[in-house]
Amino acid sequence: MLHSRRWITPYLLLLPGLLWLAVFFLVPMYYLGYTSLESGDLFTGYTFSWAWDNYRDAFTLYRSHFIRSLEYAGLATILAFLISYPLAYWIAFRGGRWKNLFLLLIIAPFFVTYLIRTLAWKTILADDGFVLSILRDLHLVSSDGRLLATTTAVVAGITYNFLPFMALPIYVSLEQIDTRLIEAAEDLYASRPRAFLKVTFPLSLPGVFAGTLLTFIPAAGDFINAQLLGTPKQQMIGNVIERRFKEVADYPQAAALSFVLMAAILILILVYARSVGTERVTTGTA
Amino acid sequence: MTDPRFNDPFTRRQLLRRAAVGGAALSLPSLLAACGSGGGISAQSNAGGASTEVKQQLADKLTISNWPLYIDIDEKTKKRPTVDDFTKATGVSVKYIEDVNDNEEWFGKFQAQLSQGQAIGRDLTVLTDWMAARMVRLGYVQKKDKSAIPNEKNLVSTLQHPTWDENRDYSLPWQSGMTGIAYNSKETGPVTSVKQLFTDPKLKGKVTCLTEMPDTMGLIMQSNGDDPTKVGPAAFDKAIGTLKDAVDSGQIRRFTGNDYGDDLSSGNVAAAMAWSGDVVQLQLDNPALRFVLPDDGGMIWTDNMLIPTGGDVFTASTWMNFVYDPKVAAQIEDYVNYICPVDGARDVLLKDDPGVAKNTLIFPTDEMLSNVKAFDTEAADNPDYKEKFQTVTGA
Amino acid sequence: MTTAVETVVASRNRPGALTRAWAFVRRHTLTFFAMLAFAYLLVPIAVVVAFSFNDPIGRFNFTWQGFTLKNWAHPFAYPDLGGAVRLSIEIAFFSSIVATIIGTLMALALVRYQFRGQGATNLLIFLPMATPEIVMGSSLLTLFLNFGNPFKLGFITILIAHIMFNISFVVVTVRARLAGYDRHLEEAAMDLFANPWVTFFRVTLPLIAPGILAGFLLAFALSVDDFVITYLVSGADVTFPLFVWGAARVAIPPQINVIGSAIFFIAVAFMLANVLWQRRQPKGAV
Numbered sequence: 001m002l003h004s005r006r007w008i009t010p011y012l013l014l015l016p017g018l019l020w021l022a023v024f025f026l027v028p029m030y031y032l033g034y035t036s037l038e039s040g041d042l043f044t045g046y047t048f049s050w051a052w053d054n055y056r057d058a059f060t061l062y063r064s065h066f067i068r069s070l071e072y073a074g075l076a077t078i079l080a081f082l083i084s085y086p087l088a089y090w091i092a093f094r095g096g097r098w099k100n101l102f103l104l105l106i107i108a109p110f111f112v113t114y115l116i117r118t119l120a121w122k123t124i125l126a127d128d129g130f131v132l133s134i135l136r137d138l139h140l141v142s143s144d145g146r147l148l149a150t151t152t153a154v155v156a157g158i159t160y161n162f163l164p165f166m167a168l169p170i171y172v173s174l175e176q177i178d179t180r181l182i183e184a185a186e187d188l189y190a191s192r193p194r195a196f197l198k199v200t201f202p203l204s205l206p207g208v209f210a211g212t213l214l215t216f217i218p219a220a221g222d223f224i225n226a227q228l229l230g231t232p233k234q235q236m237i238g239n240v241i242e243r244r245f246k247e248v249a250d251y252p253q254a255a256a257l258s259f260v261l262m263a264a265i266l267i268l269i270l271v272y273a274r275s276v277g278t279e280r281v282t283t284g285t286a
Numbered sequence: 287m288t289d290p291r292f293n294d295p296f297t298r299r300q301l302l303r304r305a306a307v308g309g310a311a312l313s314l315p316s317l318l319a320a321c322g323s324g325g326g327i328s329a330q331s332n333a334g335g336a337s338t339e340v341k342q343q344l345a346d347k348l349t350i351s352n353w354p355l356y357i358d359i360d361e362k363t364k365k366r367p368t369v370d371d372f373t374k375a376t377g378v379s380v381k382y383i384e385d386v387n388d389n390e391e392w393f394g395k396f397q398a399q400l401s402q403g404q405a406i407g408r409d410l411t412v413l414t415d416w417m418a419a420r421m422v423r424l425g426y427v428q429k430k431d432k433s434a435i436p437n438e439k440n441l442v443s444t445l446q447h448p449t450w451d452e453n454r455d456y457s458l459p460w461q462s463g464m465t466g467i468a469y470n471s472k473e474t475g476p477v478t479s480v481k482q483l484f485t486d487p488k489l490k491g492k493v494t495c496l497t498e499m500p501d502t503m504g505l506i507m508q509s510n511g512d513d514p515t516k517v518g519p520a521a522f523d524k525a526i527g528t529l530k531d532a533v534d535s536g537q538i539r540r541f542t543g544n545d546y547g548d549d550l551s552s553g554n555v556a557a558a559m560a561w562s563g564d565v566v567q568l569q570l571d572n573p574a575l576r577f578v579l580p581d582d583g584g585m586i587w588t589d590n591m592l593i594p595t596g597g598d599v600f601t602a603s604t605w606m607n608f609v610y611d612p613k614v615a616a617q618i619e620d621y622v623n624y625i626c627p628v629d630g631a632r633d634v635l636l637k638d639d640p641g642v643a644k645n646t647l648i649f650p651t652d653e654m655l656s657n658v659k660a661f662d663t664e665a666a667d668n669p670d671y672k673e674k675f676q677t678v679t680g681a
Numbered sequence: 682m683t684t685a686v687e688t689v690v691a692s693r694n695r696p697g698a699l700t701r702a703w704a705f706v707r708r709h710t711l712t713f714f715a716m717l718a719f720a721y722l723l724v725p726i727a728v729v730v731a732f733s734f735n736d737p738i739g740r741f742n743f744t745w746q747g748f749t750l751k752n753w754a755h756p757f758a759y760p761d762l763g764g765a766v767r768l769s770i771e772i773a774f775f776s777s778i779v780a781t782i783i784g785t786l787m788a789l790a791l792v793r794y795q796f797r798g799q800g801a802t803n804l805l806i807f808l809p810m811a812t813p814e815i816v817m818g819s820s821l822l823t824l825f826l827n828f829g830n831p832f833k834l835g836f837i838t839i840l841i842a843h844i845m846f847n848i849s850f851v852v853v854t855v856r857a858r859l860a861g862y863d864r865h866l867e868e869a870a871m872d873l874f875a876n877p878w879v880t881f882f883r884v885t886l887p888l889i890a891p892g893i894l895a896g897f898l899l900a901f902a903l904s905v906d907d908f909v910i911t912y913l914v915s916g917a918d919v920t921f922p923l924f925v926w927g928a929a930r931v932a933i934p935p936q937i938n939v940i941g942s943a944i945f946f947i948a949v950a951f952m953l954a955n956v957l958w959q960r961r962q963p964k965g966a967v
Contacts, residue, residue: 017848119933175891
């Protein structure tokens with residue numbers, strides 16, 4: 001089928017999306033870029049002045065926040081993966097008729113707003129609560145220790161928040177694996193674990209790749225978990241941006257920080273994609 | 287054709303201004319021109335605020351922006367009695383929007399329009415004093431019509447002459463609050479000073495401070511013997527040092543908005559910098575909680591009614607007058623339970639709801655009021671100070 | 682082989698109790714783990730539901746005071762709460778549908794075709810996910826204000842913003858499904874004289890449906906929970922998260938827990954009904 005109009009099909013398919021993103025994302029990004037090169041403050045006004053030192057400050061003053069954010073996001077992504085993969089696997093292969101119901105259960109926490117979810121976790125993990133006393137008995141937490149207002153709390157909060165974003169893509173990949181392939185591997189004397197490693201897992205990679213991106217990228221820019229669950233030592237770059245924007249009203253700095261964050265994330269994605277071998281992952285061809 | 291975005295009556299001036307902005311924005315060159323004026327984020331100092339000739343005529347509609355749950359609600363009928371009473375008394379229909387969630391966020395939402403002198407579709411808004419001060423300095427608000435507000439004489443004396451609006455030309459307090467120390471008497475003995483809060487080893491890791499710079503720094507400065515009503519760089523730096531030590535030592539668990547409430551209730555936190563209005567509510571479920579003003583002095587803050595650019599001055603002023611009637615103020619206060627700025631409301635409540643009237647967190651004694659100060663609003667907006675505070679709090 | 686010999690052989694080969702137990706554990710480890718993961722996801726929800734029956738004297742819902750049904754009897758006691766909930770659901774629904782359609786089309790284009798600008802398009806998909814919400818929200822606001830009338834701040838602008846940030850999530854999710862998808866099925870269909878449209882609707886779409894559903898669910902979850910971007914572009918309209926965040930300054934009424942729990946239960950009920958209804962369908966029905 002080599003119709004001459006075939007070349008246009010991808011562009012037609014892309015058109016609504018590209019238009020939408022162009023108008024409602026790229027144009028605002030242009031404004032943002034413009035703002036990032038301004039200088040001044042609320043009372044003297046902001047003027048465009050090719051203020052590259054906004055970017056310089058972003059690198060020098062807030063480097064530790066950037067690193068911390070990428071660390072937390074990375075940790076949370078790994079944790080989310082460890083929890084989500086078996087869960088998605090179970091739903092895909094053992095879920096039967098009830099698959100969609102289980103999927104719904106995964107995103108159900110989002111129906112209750114973030115504040116209430118977090119309050120529930122704070123109730124569960126309260127210093128004097130049931131869970132903490134057990135953890136102290138097991139010596140997983142020191143006798144005067146706490147779980148809230150720690151790095152653990154912040155990372156756990158991020159993990160919890162983004163779990164569906166890891167689980168759902170993995171599920172969609174796993175669910176379409178033809179079980180006969182696994183059977184075939186076992187017929188060829190592969191043990192269960194080996195069949196998994198050699199057949200199932202590689203076939204689920206597109207989902208793993210997607211889930212990783214959907215979790216890591218927004219997690220790196222998150223601020224709310226650190227705000228409600230963290231001490232000053234856990235504040236992330238998202239908090240910095242938020243405060244520069246809101247409290248300090250230093251819009252140029254906030255804009256510059258945002259671009260640096262986006263750039264950092266993109267570089268990491270590129271590295272990750274290279275190592276996973278994206279072509280295979282995103283197009284399904286070897 | 288009324289632009290439904292803006293609920294004001296159309297004045298010719300507004301029509302011309304809007305047409306200019308709308309028409310200009312529709313062409314690409316003007317997009318860049320708009321960027322030339324700062325990409326939509328710029329401040330034009332409109333000192334004094336444009337006050338149109340005040341027509342002494344009530345508009346059909348009044349649009350009010352306020353904080354959620356900051357006015358009385360009848361939970362059975364799901365109506366707001368004071369708002370309905372106002373409509374009955376004046377014939378003005380009120381659109382009451384609870385969209386002030388956060389001073390800065392509200393400001394961020396409307397800043398672009400205000401900086402270009404555009405109306406924002408609100409006749410009245412309620413903002414905390416340092417933000418109100420900023421609005422006045424930037425010229426984003428209009429002078430109220432004092433001739434329409436005879437009840438202004440009921441304003442409590444302590445709030446009559448704030449530094450940022452000496453003659454109350456632009457603002458009128460809606461509610462006030464005190465900032466002090468709240469502690470859980472089950473977890474700790476009385477905590478009566480900031481020094482104790484920051485250095486008592488028994489409180490280590492069980493203390494929180496507020497993300498609101500004026501509140502936290504105000505308390506610390508008084509503890510250091512400095513005056514928060516006139517902040518100088520040396521005094522501020524000293525207070526920053528005190529705060530930093532407490533953060534680094536792990537004494538301070540975290541910085542909170544009003545989410546210290548759940549930590550206090552559950553015992554995660556033994557003592558916190560807190561707001562009086564919150565404690566009134568928290569105490570109902572946790573009688574062990576106490577609120578004190580620190581020995582060296584507490585802070586007082588006020589949420590103020592303001593008339594933003596484009597708002598109908600006369601109608602908004604009429605509303606202000608209405609809510610300053612002691613009977614109406616008492617009705618509002620009975621529900622809201624922050625600090626009432628209207629003299630005479632207490633007397634009304636002594637009859638109707640003595641529990642509220644006698645609560646010193648809602649009607650503080652003169653002694654308490656002499657022990658609180660308001661933060662220097664110019665310092666509250668000083669970028670350098672803000673930057674230093676943010677650095678200590680982690681961001 | 683006679684039965685007697687079989688029995689003897691079988692009993693000699695029958696594994697011991699310990700081995701049987703270990704086999705049981707191994708077979709059910711996955712289920713056990715999945716149940717743990719569900720517990721992790723849903724225990725906070727249980728706390729939220731529990732506290733919806735709380736009867737606090739004050740305006741905050743932090744301490745358990747006593748059981749009551751009155752919150753459930755009067756869930757919309759606060760004047761603006763009902764409208765906020767309805768707005769949230771409406772926006773989530775519409776924005777998810779539009780984003781899913783646009784995103785699926787984009788995913789199809791990106792996976793199926795090789796075309797110029799593929800890399801740039803991929804980049805454009807990732808960027809919105811990497812942008813901090815507060816700057817995306819405020820730059821969108823700037824755009825809406827500059828263009829004025831067509832973008833009346835309110836329902837329309839919230840919808841536009843939600844569609845915008847949801848597109849990326851849908852694309853990445855659907856792409857994961859498409860990546861592992863077997864094109865031969867389509868070719869087979871076309872060999873059987875199905876034209877491209879028929880092939881798409883009767884072969885492709887059903888097979889990638891789980892991916893599309895997952896994308897839809899993710900978008901819905903994101904939309905229903907969004908605060909920062911929504912706040913900035915909402916004008917005077919209030920969504921449920923906005924209401925909660927705003928009210929939280931002075932109150933956290935149990936009604937909020939009621940609403941969250943109710944939405945959760947209603948959604949589950951719908952899914953259950955769907956599953957049961959499908960069960961009733963005669964086998965083989967398409």
